[in-house]
Amino acid sequence: xxxxxxxSSDEAVADIFDGATVMVGGFGEAGSxxxxxxxxxxxxxxxxxxxxxxxxxxxxxxxxxxxxxxVSKMICSYPxxxxxxxxxxxxxxxxxxxxxxxxxxxxxxxxxxGAGIPAFYTPTSVGTPLEEGKERRTFAHRDFVLEYxxxxxxxxxxxxxxxxxxxxLYNKTARNFSPIMAMAAAITIVxxxxxxxPGEIDPECVVTPGIFVDRIVxxxxxxxxxxxxxxxxxxx
Amino acid sequence: xxDTTPAIGLTRDEMARRVALDIPDGSYVNLxxxxxxxxxxxxxxxxxxxxxxxxxxxxxxxxxxxxxGDPELINAGKRRVTALxxxxxxxxxxxxxxxxxxxxxxxxxxxLQVSQHGDLANWSTGESDAIPAVGGAMDLVAGVRTIYVxxxxxxxxxxxxxxxxxxxPLTGPAVVDRIYSDLAVIDVTSxxxxxxxxxxxxDFAYVAQRTGAELLPLRGGSLRGDA
Numbered sequence: 502x503x504x505x506x507x508x509s510s511d512e513a514v515a516d517i518f519d520g521a522t523v524m525v526g527g528f529g530e531a532g533s534x535x536x537x538x539x540x541x542x543x544x545x546x547x548x549x550x551x552x553x554x555x556x557x558x559x560x561x562x563x564x565x566x567x568x569x570x571x572v573s574k575m576i577c578s579y580p581x582x583x584x585x586x587x588x589x590x591x592x593x594x595x596x597x598x599x600x601x602x603x604x605x606x607x608x609x610x611x612x613x614x615g616a617g618i619p620a621f622y623t624p625t626s627v628g629t630p631l632e633e634g635k636e637r638r639t640f641a642h643r644d645f646v647l648e649y650x651x652x653x654x655x656x657x658x659x660x661x662x663x664x665x666x667x668x669x670l671y672n673k674t675a676r677n678f679s680p681i682m683a684m685a686a687a688i689t690i691v692x693x694x695x696x697x698x699p700g701e702i703d704p705e706c707v708v709t710p711g712i713f714v715d716r717i718v719x720x721x722x723x724x725x726x727x728x729x730x731x732x733x734x735x736x737x
Numbered sequence: 738x739x740d741t742t743p744a745i746g747l748t749r750d751e752m753a754r755r756v757a758l759d760i761p762d763g764s765y766v767n768l769x770x771x772x773x774x775x776x777x778x779x780x781x782x783x784x785x786x787x788x789x790x791x792x793x794x795x796x797x798x799x800x801x802x803x804x805x806g807d808p809e810l811i812n813a814g815k816r817r818v819t820a821l822x823x824x825x826x827x828x829x830x831x832x833x834x835x836x837x838x839x840x841x842x843x844x845x846x847x848x849l850q851v852s853q854h855g856d857l858a859n860w861s862t863g864e865s866d867a868i869p870a871v872g873g874a875m876d877l878v879a880g881v882r883t884i885y886v887x888x889x890x891x892x893x894x895x896x897x898x899x900x901x902x903x904x905x906p907l908t909g910p911a912v913v914d915r916i917y918s919d920l921a922v923i924d925v926t927s928x929x930x931x932x933x934x935x936x937x938x939x940d941f942a943y944v945a946q947r948t949g950a951e952l953l954p955l956r957g958g959s960l961r962g963d964a
Contacts, residue, residue, distance in 0.1 A: 529815040605833030605876030612830035628910035675809035
C-alpha cells in the first residue's frame, strides 16, 4: 500500500546530508515551506547548496537557514528583496557563494533536470554579462546560449492539499517553482495544509502527480513569512 | 508615494496613462515593477487586456485593500494582487514558456539606460559591492514580441537615460521598440531614436538636449499622436 505520510517534519528531513543540493519552493513568501526549513535548521545539515528564486526575508525560514551558516551556495534569480539583509551580509563577506540565473532559465533548468534533459539552448542572456563562459549557438539566424539541467538531492515544498499518494494541489501563486522542483529532486518532501485519502482529489485537477512526491507532512496552520517578519521573529 | 507635479513634462501617472493608450484590445501584457505597474489603472474603457505576472498568474487584477487579499496571491513585485474571473495559475516553467515562447504580446519595463540600437540596461548598475539580481527581465526582453520602456528621460543627477551605447550591463541587445518618458514618446528605429510625440509644453530642442544620442525630429503628423 502506498502511503507517503511522514510522522513529523523532523522525521521527513532527517536524512538530508551535509553538502546536499536542496531545492526550496516559493517565490518570496508565497509557497515558502517555512516549517520544513525550520526542521532542517534543527536537524543540522550544513554546506548546503540551496536553489530558490530569492534568499528569504527577515530571520525566519530560508533567511534563518542562511543566517545559521548552513548554506554555502545559493542558486537564484533575485537575491534582493524587501527585508532581505541576511544574504547580502554573508555574500559580501564571501561566506555564501551566489550563482545568479535569469528566472526563466532557472525554471527551465529545473524542469529539464526533472525531465531527463541534460542541457538546452535559450535566447535569454545572449549579449549580456550572464552569458559569460557559456557556449553560444545559432539556430535560424538567432543566437542562443547553452544551459544545463539542474537537479537536487532534496526538494522542500508547500502545498494546500495532498493525498496519501502524493498528488498535490497548491494555493494560487504559491505554486510557482514547486511542481518542477518536485520533478527535479531525488527526494521530494511536502508540507501540506491538508492530507486526504486517495480518490478525494479529482484526477483532472491534480497539479503535481504523486510519482514526483516522496514524503508528506501535515502542517495545518503554516506560518506566514511576512507576519513573522513583522513580529520581529527570529528562528531558532 | 505622492506624485508631485514636475516643472515640465509628464508626471509618473501621466506617463503610465500615455502608455496605456497604446495597448491594443485583446493583448496579453506583462507589466514590470514601478511605473509600468501603474499602466493597468489607465487602460481606456472598452478595451480588455489580460495581465500576466511571471510568478504564475494570467488574469491579474488590481491590488486588494490594505491587509486584505492572500499573501500567496502576489505579483512579480511580491505585492498582493487579485485574480479576475477567467484567471489561471501555473508553475514557473509554464509561465516562462509563455514569455520565451513568444505568447505574451507586450511587455512594459523600466530602464536605467536604452541605447539608440534598442539595447536595454535595467537590472544592474555594475557596482562591485551591489548584490546582483536579475529576476525575469532577461527572459522578458528575449521572448516578448513588443517591448515598451517607460522611464524618466534623465536620471536624478540629470544624466540622459537614452544613450548611444549603454554603459551599464545589458539586459538584452536590440530589444526595445518604444520609449515613453516624461518628455516624449520615442521609437527605436534602424536609424536610431525617432521622436514620435512631445509632452505638452516640451519642444524638440529641450528633448534633444537631454538625449544622449541623435534624436530624429517628428516626421510630420500631429504632435500628440492618437492621444
